[in-house]
Amino acid sequence: MSADWFDQMPKTHRWLVGVSGGADSMALLNLLVDQGFRELVVCHLNHRLRGAAADDDADFVANAADRLGLSVEMGTADVPSLMQKSGISLETAAREARQDFFANCASRWQCPRVILAHHAEDQAETVLWNLLRGSHGCRGMQRERTMGDLTYFRPLLGVRRAELRDYLRSKGLPWREDASNAEPIAVRNRLRNEAMPLLAEISGRDLVQALGSAAESDAGLREIAAFALHQAEVRDPQGRLHLPKMRTLPVALQKAALVAFLADAGVGDISRRTISCCIELLSPEGPTAVDLANGKRLRRRAGRLLVESQHGQELD
Structure with a gap:
């Protein structure tokens, strides 16, 4: 895993870290600690989607933060009610709830920086989904993106899911498994578990790498477009x-x-x-x-x- 981002960022600053308890976010949290980041605030949102399992996730994250001697911010959001009230999809409602939660954490802790654990497979899924929707081309997630008063950082976009799990195993570190990730309900789950393996088999290529490269090319074109729009x-x-x-x-x-x-x-x-x-x-x-x-x-x-x-x- 590349240490470039971790080496470049100020380790004495306070950082918010989104931690679900899953392997990806637990790997991110422990990597940050290993790299010398000490002013971390562990932020966990219970979406009220998985009953007792979600409560167990929250306890797991709180205990992990305590073992590492880190501050923790726990929140809850009634995502199903938000979805019904606003007439939006489950994924959109969950995303909006997380954004509101991070904004509240940022205000409480006077910290405008959030680190998230999205990795290479997440990036590939995002590119494929944007292609299917037809509005964003091959756009992927950005390593650094400012939205309002918050800046989100994704230092693991070039790291594969398996690498993160190998890291946790090498350290003997536990994580939580979200059984809902395997359910063929959410669109992203079907892309991850059905569409991407099939496309990789048909093409005979490393689909994650190919879609990641497409996202990088798209980002370059968007920079050119942004410059042209600024000039205009x-x-x-x-x-x-x-x-x-x-x-x-x-x-x-x-x-x-x-x-x-x-x-x-x-x-x-x-x-x-x-x-x-x-x-x-x-x-x-x-x-x-x-x-x-x-x-x-x-x-x-x-x-x-x-x-x-x-x-x-x-x-x-």
């Missing part, structure tokens, strides 16, 4: 999209601008259909608003595109 100054001082300038761009850059704009506004589930509907707002003869996920709406007003609540209040 498509956002006004308030952060809204400037319609006259947007209309001068090629369609590919228009779509890139919209995806980035919606992502910055915290809109989840940005599908190809969503972007197609949003593109219609660029035309003066098109609709004036498009309903989005998360109870938000994209509206055309006074030569600008802005995100508002579905009650008509503009969102920062």
